[in-house]
Amino acid sequence: MKIPDWKKYQEDTAEFFRSLGLEAKTDYAIEGVRTKHDIDVFVVSKLVGLNAIWLIECKYWAxxxxxxxxxxxxxxxxxxxxxxxxxxxxxxxQKGAVEAAKFTNIEVNSLAKLRGQLETVVYSIRLRNLAARVTACEKKYWSLPKSKRIEFGLRPPGGIGFGYNGGSVIDACRNFLFEAATNDFPFSTGLYFDMPDMLGVRVPEVLKSNQDVNNWIEPMVEILEKKIETVPIASHD
Structure with a gap:
């Protein structure tokens, strides 16, 4: 059975927010102070460590x-x-609807326009968060003696080109984040292309957007964080 157009509009909206890494549920019932409300799309953002709740109403009308x-x-x-x-x-x-939304926490928009607006904002925030995580990893990584980095698989005994290398991961992340900050898309990943043994992931030859940068840096950072966590605290300088 074909899904009704209005329902597809709801699902497309929810899927868009999910694609940005947000939690989104359709046909969501929520209790208010005075009564219960049925919301077309309920969105929770946890991008900056705090939960922000957005209520989305989808009007697929003529x-x-x-x-x-x-x-x-x-x-x-x-x-x-x-x-x-x-x-x-x-x-x-209608004009009255636009006026009623001004200077309030209500936004009137279309899904088509919202895609471009929110993708830019959300991925900018996510890349800033990733940059902070890379900095934290870098500090912890270089606080470890070389012998400990080798012992816990953070770098190979023979240097670059012989296995996973946390230093190269940090350099790659810094490089990609710099290119993203200058909005210089698309850009080549250069010597980091197709080096899964060194980086832990198989990075493509070209990154075309902030979303690409986020989607490739995030797993690299997660792998590095997990490896660093295996090192006893006493091993850090």
Whole structure:
């Protein structure tokens, strides 16, 4: 059975937020102070260590959304204590709806526009978080004597080219993050291309976006963090 267009719009919206690394649920029931509410898409963001709750209403209609729907979502957001409410419509909003959303925590938008806006913001935040994790790994890595780095598989006995190398992982991450910060896409991964033994992952020859950079750096950092965690604290200088 074909999924109804309005339902597909909800699912596409939820899937978009999931693609950004956020938690998203459709047809979600939530208790407010005064009553229970049914939300089209319920989103939780944990990007900066704090939970932010967004309530998304998907209006797959042939007509523009009216002011009444903006006011209704404002009430729900207030009752639930959510951080933000978003109404999505591909056929626009009446003038009164746009005015009612101004200077509030309600956003009126379309899924098409939201994709471009949020992808840029979310991946910028995620790359900043990754940069901080790389810095933390770098500090811990170089605090270890060379003998301990070899013993716990953080670098090969013979140097570069003979197995996993945490120093090379850090250098690769720094390199990719720098290119992303300058927005110099696409860019070549250079000597890090196809070096899974050294980096722990098989990096492609070219990275084309912030999402690409995030998706390749994150597993590299996770592997390095786990390896460092296996080293006894007493081993650090």
């Amino acid at each position: 007509r523009p959304v009216s002011k009444l729907h903006v006011l209704a979502l404002r009430e729900i957001v207030s009752d639930v204590g959510a951080d933000k409410g978003i109404i999505l419509s591909e056929n626009g909003f």
